[in-house]
Amino acid sequence: MKKKRWGEKYKDNRNWRNYNRKLVRRGEAYISLDFIETWKKELDEMNRGK
DSSP states (O other), X not given: OOOOOOSOOOOOOOOHHHHHHHHHHHHHXXXXXXXXXXXXXXXXXXXXXO
């Protein structure tokens, strides 16, 4: 026989769309993609003479 749960059922009121946007913004601070702009030039310089 199952016991009746005490208290009220938890209702999740999070706005997942906003939460995900905030996580993406936080990740952008950790992963800077600025290096992509100069990547080709730096790669050519490193491989010159090989």
